[in-house]
Amino acid sequence: MEYKVVVPPLGESVVEGTIVKWLKNEGDSVKADDPLVEIMTDKINVEIPSPHNGVMKKHLVPPDTVVEIGREIALMEVEGEVTAARTFDTKPESGEERIPQEQKAPEPAGEFIDSAAHHRQEGIHADEEAIETGIKAVQSSPVVRRLAREHFIDLRKVSGTGKGGRVSKQDVIKYIDARHRVDVVKPDFQFPDLEPEEVIPVTGVRKVISEHMVKAAFTIPHVTTFDECDMSRVIAWRRQYVDRIEKEDGIRITFMPFIAKAIIFAAKEFPWINATLEDDVLRVKKYFNIGMAVARENSLIVPVIKHCEQKSLLQIARDMHELAEKANADTLQMDEITGGTISITNAGGMGALSSTPIIAKPQVAILGVHKIVDKPVVRDGEIVIRPILNFGLSFDHRVVDGAYAVRFLRRMIEYLEEPDRWLLGVI
Amino acid sequence: MPATAYDAKGLLKSAIRGDDPVIYYEHKRLYRWIKEDLPEEDFTVPIGRAAMRKEGSDITVVSYGLMYHRSLEAVSALEKEGISAELIDMRTLSPWDREIIFESVRKTSRVVLVQESSKTGGVMAEVSAAITEEMFDYLDAPVTRVCGLDVPAIPFAPPMEHFFLPNADKIARTVKKVLEY
Structure with a gap:
């Protein structure tokens, strides 16, 4: 049956190589593991072995061509059925490039860390006594009091913009907003995509x-x-x-x-x-x-x-x-x-x-x-x-x-x- | 108590088709004033359902009948000043639509109620009481009414009528006062 020779993975961070020369001419018979072609990468020159016995039928690309990993470069006629295992996998089954664990990009920072425990630990949440004292100390409306209890706010810390310094609902919402903003964990710089590195072949x-x-x-x-x-x-x-x-x-x-x-x-x-x-x-x-x-x-x-x-x-x-x-x-x-x-x-x-x-x-x-x-x-x-x-x-x-x-x-x-x-x- | 031609027709049909007795109010001022193309096919407006005429976030204005139009005028003017008011037309006074009004109060926390008749013993007194009873925890300012004055007779002379009746100006001023609270 016909077998397509593809450029196998040539090493970490290598995305392409250049065909240096064909080691098997069209029509040559090939034994398994015989070198088929020499490919130059920016790191080393490699000889690509044949995975099967057979005959080199056709070169699909001439020497000096830059070929990316996975590209079909030749056709071979091989004996018997080719099992999938003998072909080169260009990528793991999941289709994702293998990236070592430590190189994986961290999860993007969430909007804010929103756990009550975290808030209390960080002193962002007021304790019950402070909340109630705050409610008594500050002129506020029913909805503000409710929000203070729900969001663990000491109203004395909220600056009121209402009549005579009354704390309004809007003031509380602003306070909660700002409080959360303090929480936001943002990296100094976030690349638009989350790839851990950009691979640029030196060519x-x-x-x-x-x-x-x-x-x-x-x-x-x-x-x-x-x-x-x-x-x-x-x-x-x-x-x-x-x-x-x-x-x-x-x-x-x-x-x-x-x-x-x-x-x-x-x-x-x-x-x-x-x-x-x-x-x-x-x-x-x-x-x-x-x-x-x-x-x-x-x-x-x-x-x-x-x-x-x-x-x-x-x-x-x-x-x-x-x-x-x-x-x-x-x-x-x-x-x-x-x-x-x-x-x-x-x-x-x-x-x-x-x-x-x-x-x-x-x-x-x-x-x-x-x-x-x-x-x-x-x-x-x-x-x-x-x-x-x-x-x-x-x-x-x-x-x-x-x-x-x-x-x-x-x-x-x-x-x-x-x-x-x-x-x-x-x- | 319809404020639009569509509601006038739809509510009347609902009243006629319903088995219960219905008191159907019409505002005389609206008779030759509102004009609207109505669908040719049969339609009704359910009794007991208010209409959300305009969505907003800062304050809720509730009214009905002619006062809906005065309120709309006020709300449109306020919008140009950057105030986003939600406008509800009650359409039916009894039963009235608690659901839509309460939902709006939950959102804005501030309410202005507009009625044409005298303040004491009016429809909005009931609405105000219900909001305070059931939605107290959501209020950020006192529930406030804009109404006709508590006087024994309705004046007829235009300057006096203007003095007596709620209008867009008075509504807008009240909205601002409640927002500043």
């Missing part, structure tokens, strides 16, 4: 990012050095020109082009910062393709601005703008995200004061840009307030020694602190 871009990060973080010995830069002059320059330039050219020059230029000037003295290291070969670059990380919803991409050393501030700003738009529209071409020689990542836009960025392999360095903050600094023995940007430079310690990187960063900062020396040449 696509997120998976690529994750692989790159792991490779970079665990093969490159990262060191991050920090130094502060007084941005007064750049800010003053921008204040003077940026609006005018925007009006004339339609592009707003941010701080990033300045920083790119400062990197280039400083790297003339410290060229190994702008380099790549692959297979024991260091390639020191004579050009500057600067990667600028762009955060997108749920992912990150680093478009590369080619040949910044040949471009004006305005052109760099224009390229950045264009690439960021492409990144958001998801229309970046391959050559626009590769070929970087050094990278900049701006965590300051989001408010970060410091970060230790991970190098974009095979590059040697990445510069972390942070928030510009007015800080008290000492100038000529006086405390003055200056706009300070704290840079974090992560470098590959295999290539660059600490002193080298620290000096590079200091030199770069000097260029930013005194931009007039070079600005005229690159506007």
Whole structure:
């Protein structure tokens, strides 16, 4: 009879896998427990064994297809009847996913806990003496007295809004309401559904990012050095020109082009910062393709601005703008995200004061840009307030020694602190 | 004691068809005043059953006959001020519908009774006494009546008639007073 091969459960929290290759071709004869197909999950690669003797009739999905648990992926012709027990159950009979007891979501909190014992224990219910004393002490109507007895209320605790402070029925109802509200046990935050966890398979871009990060973080010995830069002059320059330039050219020059230029000037003295290291070969670059990380919803991409050393501030700003738009529209071409020689990542836009960025392999360095903050600094023995940007430079310690990187960063900062020396040449 | 054309016809038929003697009151003022399309098929209105004309939560207003219309006017005006009054038309004065009135008192705990005739010895004196006797534990304010004045003769001059008779204004004022109690 015909037997449908389905993707079996592949482990906890795994909801799908990718077919790597078929291990039995169409027409191959298959013995029970022979591996049929190799499936890759985000945890491991597994070979799915055949539950029966038979012949592989047809592959329903080609390799490299993402398949969810339970999907039919092949047809087999097997000998005799297939008993239900030999097929893969994708879910227990109840149809619910098995969740360990301790992971089960707690019962949703009820409106209120409404047991008399609980109320008395918590002191929410008045005792009989207090109820009767309250009734005598307070001007109240028959219905209020009845409610006081029924709901164990000391009327002295209810604020009356009636004539001359009389406690009305409405007052008592409000009091009972408020009393119950105190009882309500509400979690700080309640997700709309009560699943104990949200299962999001790491696939696509997120998976690529994750692989790159792991490779970079665990093969490159990262060191991050920090130094502060007084941005007064750049800010003053921008204040003077940026609006005018925007009006004339339609592009707003941010701080990033300045920083790119400062990197280039400083790297003339410290060229190994702008380099790549692959297979024991260091390639020191004579050009500057600067990667600028762009955060997108749920992912990150680093478009590369080619040949910044040949471009004006305005052109760099224009390229950045264009690439960021492409990144958001998801229309970046391959050559626009590769070929970087050094990278900049701006965590300051989001408010970060410091970060230790991970190098974009095979590059040697990445510069972390942070928030510009007015800080008290000492100038000529006086405390003055200056706009300070704290840079974090992560470098590959295999290539660059600490002193080298620290000096590079200091030199770069000097260029930013005194931009007039070079600005005229690159506007 | 009908307040609507429908009840006028339905109650009269019930009275005629019943084996017991029935005293059937009509309010003269309603004769040329209320107009209503009635169903062509045969219908009756049972004797002893009041009508819940409008549901509300803050207070119960009970009336009959012409005073039902005055009460409706008052209740509609109060609604615009955010007061939700329940309006009951008694329709039959004896026997009167304890069930529907008591149920409403249980809900609102406040009652205003409206009758056109003089306060002393009127229908609402009986209703008031019954509510106090049987529904005391549910009351949040005194059962209060809006009635004609206790005077020996009914005045005919319009300003005096206005002074003597209950009207929407007087009813609304009383409702507010009871609510403030």
